[in-house]
Amino acid sequence: MTSVKTVPLTTEGGAAWTVRALDGQFGTTIAATVPGEVHTDLLAAGEIPDPFDGDNESALAWIGRTNWSYQTSFDWTADGNAVQELVADGLDTVATITLNGRELGRTANQHRSYRFDVTDLLVAEGNELVIEFAGAVTAAEAVSAGYGTWPHTNLHPYNALRKMASNFGWDWGPDVATVGIWRPIRVESWSGVRIDSVRPLAGLDGDSGVLNTELTLAWADGFSEDVTVTVEVGGTKTELTVAAGTETASVTSTVDAVDRWWPRGHGEQPLYDVTVAVHEDRWQGRVGFRTVSLNVDPDNNGTQFVLSVNDKPIYVRGANWIPDDAFVTRLNRATYETSIQDALDAGMNLLRVWGGGIYESEDFYDICDEQGILVWQDFLFACAAYSEDEALAAEVEAEAREAVTRLSQHASLAVWNGNNENIWGYVEWGWRVPLAGRPWGAGYYFDLLPRIVAELDPRTPYSQGSPYSFDQFIHPNDERHGTMHIWDVWNQVDYTTYRKYKPRFVSEFGFQGPPAWSTLTSVVHDEPLDPYGEQMLVHQKAFEGNLKLERGLGEHLPKWKDIDDWHWTTQLNQARAIAFGIEHFRSLYPLNTGAVVWQLNDNWPVVSWAAVDGHGIRKPLWFALKRVYVERLLTVQPRENELVVAAHNDTDTTWSTEITVTRRSIGSDSFARETFAPEVEPRSATLSSLPESVTKPTDPTREYLEVRGADGTTTYWYFVEDTALRLSGNAYAASVVATDEGYDVTVTATALAKDLALFPDRLDPAARVDSGLVTLSAGESHTFHVTAATAPTSVGVPVLRSANDLVS
Template identity: 65%
Template sequence: MRTFSLTSDSAADLNWTLSPAGPLPAEWTDRIPATTSATVPGEVHTDLLAAGLIPEPFDGDNESLLQWIGRTDWSYRLTFDWQPGAERRHDLVADGLDTFATIVLNGTEVGRTANQHRGYRFDVTSLLREGSNELVINFAAPSVVAEQAEEQLGARPVSYTHPYNAVRKMASSFGWDWGPDLAGAGIWKPIRIESWDTVRLATVRPLAGVGEGSTGLLTAEVDLDWLTGSGNPVTVAVEIAGQTVERSVEPGTPHVTIEAEIADAQLWWPRGYGDQPLYPTTVRLRAGDHDLDRWDGRVGFRNITLSTKPDRQGTEFVLSVNDQPIYIKGYNWIPDDAFLTRLNSDSYRTSIMEAYDSGANLLRIWGGGIYESSYFYTVCDELGILVWQDFLFACAAYSEDEPLWSEVEAEAREAITRLSSHASLAVWNGNNENIWGYADWGWRPHLAGRSWGNGYYRDLLPQLVAELDPRTPYSPGSPFSYDDYLHPNDARHGSMHIWDVWNSVDYTTYRSHRPRYVSEFGFQGPPAWSTLTSVVHDQPLDPYGRQMLVHQKAGDGNLKLERGLGDHLPKWRTEPEIAIDDWHWLTQLNQARALRFGIEHFRSLAPLNTGTCVWQLNDNWPVISWAAVDYAGIRKPLWYALKAAYADRLLTVQPRDDDHGKSPTLIAHNDTAESWSATLVISRRSTTVDSTALAEQRIELNVGPRSSATIALADELITPSDPAAEYVQVRSESGDAPAYWYFVEDPQLQLTAPAIAYTASVERVDGGFRVTVAAQALVKDLALFPDRLDPAARVDSCLITLQAGESHTFTVTGAEGVDPQQLITAPVLRSVNDVITATVSA
């Protein structure tokens, strides 16, 4: 196999160009030249931006200014020199074209494409010339094509403005309730010419599992593509763990299966359950001693099952690895940039590490995005992050008619084949919310009996998974209750999405749910101050400012941000002007409080509840959203709250029924393989300067591996003399994170003003600063926001609660030219104390 790369970073001197291939809006006619230098892989938006022809799409309201790009045809053109070799076959291979492309080589049409989610291979043997060649790829306007496809297939229910459900292009490129409408076009993955002879490896699926004991079983499924007239046998060889297993293959044989056993294989485990050994694996295609083709990768030996058996409480949802049930601590993952070609191996690793560092063990790749880059799955393999992979259907009804059906089958075959080797791949999921939508969102009258996607989710996709990746479980949808006669979003059965919280009710409603597994739930908060103000320039800044609302895509989103403020936290001042600093701090804190409240409740239900998957880990542009980490890579307070809630050993105080009604009760959830033994000191204390314990109880905690314990608290601990001025702390002498219980909400809590409650000092150290806060009274949810002084600055901790006599040191890195005193004053250093006491003073 000989490869001639046509990407911009290849050794060849390649000069791609980009040109509009249709009329431009009048105001852009003189601003966009006939030809612009292009980068491949790349996208129209990024090429125009690199040439200085358009403003930054994420800034201000430039999103609407640039809508014309998605309604314009574009053409990529390349002239290249090529020299033939001895090979008889030459293929033009495009790993990813976005989306509606016509490929022309040396004046002859090679083929057309209509699916961003698959690759294409064209035989161009008769079209290539020795020396100079011209390749032109014309892209039709995606927004226009989607509208035309909807007319052809018939309009079906869809959640947003564009009919993304009529085409196979990344749904969220047309905009979502957290993302911009910047649908464009481009050669978004590598493109090349592959020259070969006799036979090539068409596909390789090395499926690794576990047999008796710890025997590793590798079943390598290999598809071959032969040239007509190839008359000699070839050898297919699999190399793994120091052994080689070979098969002689007769000409024309389309498929070969090779099995290998690895005695005493080291098993692959998710994060927190064991190690992640990966075995380098090579598949060679040989004629004599000559390699015709080869595949290289790594496999991990593990068995994964998903149990959805009925039980007395409903239908369980238990994901097990190597027969060990896994308590899921996960995030939903969206595409990490609105412009996919900006992503690379480093950016993927950085973002996935955000999940890992917070204690997560699963990422769900959501169905409105893409089948991710191989970088993504490789990093998850290495870190032990399980991958729940949606097929790409989200929040809409989909036609099952041609040409859509064949495109879906082709993309699913390719995706399953490409991803099946990864140890981290844990679940294939048919769709996001579409079965729920059909059952409960009023779709059926509009559909009038027409197809809506059920044939994909219940027939085509499970058949393809069973054929191509039988070792990985399949679920028809999320949410799903695993029975045709149950509501698909029933808390008692299977997986559940909880969106009444955020959309309509207070986050305390989480406690009314007893879900088996929550695969989506979340609450919004703004990004870091520096991230927000880098793109929002309203003067003065206002939650309802014009540019602010451009960067808030959820319906009534900034109004919903206020839900819970007034009850759980005070609301910011609006007179004589809006206290925008307090708006930012309180809405970020409210987001963190909501999700921690929910997760600690759900974990307290274990083993009835088997995990949670927060919406969402990441952002694809600077935006007010549900993300834990913003587009600039700055962790919101939510991230720190989730790290606490996802701790392997969790102490939480929850209301439980007893003779007095509902009383605060201690729950200890141990998600480790070791028994948890610790002495707990539980005390009722004053919120004021006096730190003397008003009541105290010592308990010897003993919790078995992967289990929970419920501990009643003494009456004197949970019976305050003054509810507004007292709280309960649960402290472990073994160093586990403490738990707190408050008898009233923060607006009624008697907290001491910062000037009295704590002292703060700062010292310069190599690489940054240390900020130490020492408490003289209860200090609740201390947070430090150094990005307000330098967007590159980061802090190691957040949401720290201190009682009198305790202290905490924040470590700040990346801050350049910062006045140290600003690090210990508002709005950089914040706590609940300052907003509560300011409200009282006002």
């Protein structure tokens, strides 16, 4: 018999931890929280100010160059088991672990767990556990100095360590290089045989579900009995007897008439409980029965990138996901639910977990399983060359094997991706000269990682990188092949450049805008507030970021008159830029098979590409994404010498609706009207040419197209940019009515009111609004519903904004 007993050494489990600096100027021992990070411990103790506020980031840089010691003591009661092990699920990062004066081991990888035999070291009272961490920045520099520098972006050589890259700072994130016991730690006590790992790989065979459960087993010395492995799933129990000492076992279970798991918009998400037992040791999880495939075959247009679930192609409407807090130990099930809900409410069906972050938590994956959000998980390599020396390669293999084993059970897992932009970097970013022929990571992306995925999770597709053209003789960022990142928009050219591309799949593209006003002013205290103020630039990490915000206005919007206009103008321009790109990409369907915007979330208050800011407030960009990520999209697009209405139907039923196109004046006149009724087949798109009666304005500065479907779908087309459009500054009126939840603001238009947006956080940072970027023709009304706030008597600039008040 075996019975694994666990003694948690976490703060929640009753362990009292302390942390102290081993060098530098900080001489105080303080209470520590485990799991946690030294920054959050110092903050909780009142020893440092908020690292996100003002310019505290630079003032606290010493933390990343200081060595730290975590310590606890605990008693131990012998329980009759033969083996005791200290199990650390996550140590960040370069650590030495000592128990009762005996060194157990040294670690150098945040992205894996560790297990140490402590059978002969435990005593009844006062076991002293000490974990000493090298300062993250100095550790990275020391490793880099030891074997040479490999090219990387940003300030520190993050690529020298197996640690979350963005923890060292990124072009949207703070430099707060942490140390700490960041995942649970415990003592496990057992006898006989223990389940070491489980990979329940769920698939389909016709209408039946097939579960291949792959186990690894650990055996105590001297235990020589055969054991029975039992797997229960969907009412089916399957047993297998394994001989003593057997380290791996495979059990196949069949569930008749299984309900298939589907991504959102394609079906339901049934999940089946799985229990694996070896005598008294149990493992429990959940699986969804589905298949996933990735078609990257050549075609007449280049190379496809088609993700299919249960043999059904999925048009991807997604976003890139970064760690949801710069201090990841503050994340929990509730925070993940809130942020993933942002993706759901915006109409997304995929999140790409970017390679400069972490292998995401069980909470993240469990929620995606439940909600039908597909997950693209990068292996953790980003924007850098990586050594392939023996020490680092061994760590890479260990972390990859553990990550694939842990995450393979999840129905939502759809893609393993080798790296972020490293193949592109090698080809185009000037790495080859400093590398001087040294290996740079290709061995990981083209050999090691695909072998591990094929071995441990063969049901999940693997992509060598993003972007990648799936042929080593083609530029990795060629629009005609595979995945593409579009970054000349934002960095160099106007966002109308999106229309010059015909990408097969866009896995990164983005445009910046500031966070909500209340979020920004909670951390930026420049007097007066200015885009180029000292603290403002602390919270703008992109190279020449605010200059690019200004340049990116182009002919679309005028330069701001004051800081309030700067905030609204740049938020609006961000939203329009991304909507412009997505509408174009979707109009190319089926040539284009998906778009994954950069980025959904922020990890602190910052000017960035995010749709939802660091305080969880949905920016205008989020409302634009909600509009263009609808299942049934209408958009007006130029094609050669004409305008067309593109209708993309991303549903399983035919879209039959009468569409009316009206050429209107900015006032209330209707000059021309055309009606047509396209039949858009399921999961397809149509292009309908528009006649000159509606596409040829008499005065393009005073006219626009209003396109309405009988089912309520709506879009607009403007013949000139807003800087030339004769919008009225007195085109609407607003009224406020208190409600039980907050208040409603109803706006009624007397002329074209373009991109109306309400910012209730200007009055109360806790307030949230349900809609944004609403356009009204003369005579129309819209009601904004505000929650968690007290009703004001009236609203106006800067709480209620529109494009009209920028250009009138």
